[in-house]
Amino acid sequence: MYIPKLYKNENQEDIQNFIHQNGFGILINQTNGKLWATHIPLVLEEQNGKQILVGHLSKENPQAESFKTNDEVLIVFSGAHSYISSSWYDHENVPTWNYLAVHVYGKLTIHSLEETVADLKKLVDKYEAKSEKPIRVEELSKKTMLQARGIIGFEIEITAIEAKKKLSQNRDDKNYQNIISKLENSNDFQSIEVAKEMKKNRK
Structure with missing residues (x-):
């Protein structure tokens, strides 16, 4: 991923939190001689x-x-993003796009059925935590759990991470604050989230 120095995020704690909060990623590799992508948690x-x-x-x-012959993978995690109109500046310029993204590179290892079921428990527990009546894998019937035989579980050992925060860092305080104001006053969820990230990035 092309990351100008101004937009590079090297804060490891911040990157980990980003992945935890945006865990639905795109898994990419070479499959049958062409690039292949799957959207998965x-x-x-x-x-x-x-x-x-x-x-x-x-x-x-x-x-x-x-996966049996090609263990190299790339995972793309995307966060909030929004169009930035140059009409919001106090000078002439071009429009742009603000966004957050993390690319993870790694080596994939296939899990056994037992390991896969354990992985499912962790995944379900994570996303059921806020449910009114949380489901637990341990409480599902044997008949339902037979479906686990239709999936392949895996782990990816991370070899490299690239993280980008493009949040108008190249703007002075006056224009920076005006961008935040415009984003906050929109009815778009993504724009409001970008405004929150911009506030955190320049306190």
Whole structure:
């Protein structure tokens, strides 16, 4: 990912929080001689001092078969994004787009059925935490859990991370604050989220 120095995020705690909060990523690799992408939830963990991502996909997905011969993967995590009109500046310029993104590179290892079920428990527990009546994998029937045989679980040992925060850092305080105001006054959820990130980025 092209990241000018001004927009590069090297705060590891910030990056980890971003992945935790935006865990629905795009898993990309070479499959049958072409680029292939699958949209899936992933959980970030730390094991033996190493960061890993844990996930699963359908065994019928051609990408699953490719894992046996090609363990190199790229995962793209996207955050809030919004159009920035240059009419908001006090000078002439071009429009742009503000956004947050993280690219993770790694080596994939396939999990056993038992490991995959354990992975499912962690994933479900994470996203059921705010449910009024949370579901637990341990409480599902054997018949329902037979569906786990139709998926392939895996872990990805992270080898590199690229993180980008493009949040109008190149603007002076006056224009920066005006952009935030314009975003906050919109009815667009993404724009409001970008405004929040801009406030955090320049306190």
